[in-house]
Amino acid sequence: MENFKMVAKTFFGFEEVLAKELNQLGAQNVEQGVRMVSFYGDKGFMYKANLALRTALKVLKPIATFKVYNDQSLYKGVQSIDWAKVFRVNQTFVVDVTLNSEHFNHSLFVALKTKDAIVDQFRDAVGKRPDIDKDYPDVRINIHIQNDICTVSLDTSGASLHHRGYRTATNLAPINEVLAAGILLMSGWDGNSHFLDPMCGSGTFLAEAAMIACNIPANINRKEFAFEKWSDWDNDLFEKVETSLLNKTREFHYTIKGYDKAPSAVMKAKSNIKNANLDDYIQIEEANFFDTEKETEGTLHMVFNPPYGERLDIDLERFYREIGDTLKQSYPGTNSWFITGNIEALKFVGLKPSRKIKLFNGKLESRLVKYEMYAGSKRTKFQKNEE
Template identity: 70%
Template sequence: MNNNFKMVAKTLFGFEEILAKELRNLGAGNVKEGVRNVSFEGDTGFMYKANLCLRTAIKILKPIHSFYVRDERDLYKKIYDLDWSDYLTPDTTFAIDATVNSEQFSHSLYVSQKTKDAIVDRFREDQGRRPNVDIKFPDVRINIHIQRNQCNLALDTSGRSLHHRGYRTATNIAPINEVLAAGLLLLSGWDGQCDFLDPMCGSGTFLTEAAMIACNIPANINRKEFAFEKWRDFDKTFFEKIVDSSLNRTREFNHRITGYDKAPSAVRKAQDNCANANLSEYISVERKNFFETRKLTEGQLHMVFNPPYGERLNIEMEKFYESIGDTLKQGYPGTDAWFITSNLQALKFVGLRPSRKIKLYNSHLESRLVKYVMYEGSKKAKFNKPPEL
């Protein structure tokens, strides 16, 4: 018997294709890319596995109802008419997350309030008691999305955003989001088949995500809790089998993952976070100024980093980005160097022609993920080789 149901994985702009690929590789059915989301089908076990393993998903939603709404009275009535006893009891706490893009509904907090009112009024009418709202730690989190006049209701299976992996206890100023870091690594083609360097590693997020990709470790293995663990039908034994099965698919990694940072505090934080993820055996973090380094390994090197944009640190931007280009040219032959920046003007000072530019967003900042190929051999070979398409 087919027990599959539809789910929606939310993601960051530009990650839809790689998330769809992740889902197909995990075994999802009917995968369809949207804008900042990918829909798919699977059973309860796959819902557990998607939350545990997906690297580029922010949340996994389980749609439960969809209907047309005219105004707030219509919204209240249609929410009230639904049978909420399938998901809640008077002893269950819940929270509402609302997103609206509609002329009729302009305030998400108002939509949340009307939805909450309809649910608790229905319980009072049917059972004489009502469930309570708990914004921070609800038993059930309900997602409502109104696009023009179309209302979609879903259960949030994840809870806190899936970028909260659980290993990062120490951070620097404006650390890179774990989902963003994993997505950048996957977009760069990182697959664990060579050495890896983050020359400005901060608190070590790229290092940890790179090691988990290289070893095929589930992205959220260190996470403390998923929302579905509080559901009435949660099967703990089944979930533990999913965890064990996912861990059995890990693989050995025979190369080096290295991080540099010139700040001693950043080095300590990166080391602590790598240790929290139980990945210290694969990762070394050293106090070094990238601009004073050279490539120390033989063979191909894969480099991904997140240089300052000028928003976090007071730096001389032109000189800083010029130094990135000079260091790559002079010290890193045989390297694919990728970095993300929202300072699009600063890219002009690198002094190298990028072979790829990918438009992304780092939080609210429009950014570019750029690739520079540092070839082995003569200068003539470097400049004559055509750029990637």
């Protein structure tokens, strides 16, 4: 099978993490861009990327690139593609558009012009036209216009890859699964220590942490991918790729634990973890983090997503101060990471972060911070290292 170019889309800040994932999976010619990483692979690798990538939102397969200055050049460029090779007239399609161009400022107009060029070609060739289906299309076409360059791609994934397939119950403002996986990988989580999410909500960090620890493919629970409706869909190849990935799972010898003080959140998290077939690895308890203390020996890896004040009516100053106090007094020997959209509230934690990384949670500019809580005092640790 021959290799072709693909583009994996991701969130701002995760380009390096995604490139590393692709290299580890065996992609060729991996190149980072902004919110995307391009790479080469064959059809089997396209299946593998969709199944296994934790930090990709979509995997696109570019099929044409041309210059556009106005609606006529767009129409002509789209018409230059032989759409009969892409899908059949009795299949449905939809067009997604991303624009960054002074020549075009309405994505809906670009989508309509693209649709016209495609249906006109079919009508001229076979006297019939394919239908649009916005909800469950057989083929999802992606138009990306950057300045005067238009790239037409096939969306190999379908619905965004953060729809893992395990989360049916959600709490207030749950964290996106791709964002959660990216944060975990960025924090250095590899399954070689105990793990705690002290404000676990609907359990997304817990599920993603367990899948990373056991090397379980991120999208193994997903119901479908867009490429399954393509004319060259190869079910035997897909099953072979899936089996090969599942053969690389590994044992996990530590604990993954989640706390939440809301009984409804605990119930939802347990349900989602069960859906993901991860309940053997994860314990969830109803508890207020501020009343807990470290229970495990060795270094603890902690990752969480505290409320920002956008979501809950809380006294932010007091809440963030309690986070700092609890870490300082009750969690020695812990690497604690959390993401917050309330950058001002960080000063109330009362601890100096050893890392601070700019990310976006949806459209909200956020910070991922790391606090290293040493066993004993920091001074003692350094004295030991010097001896």
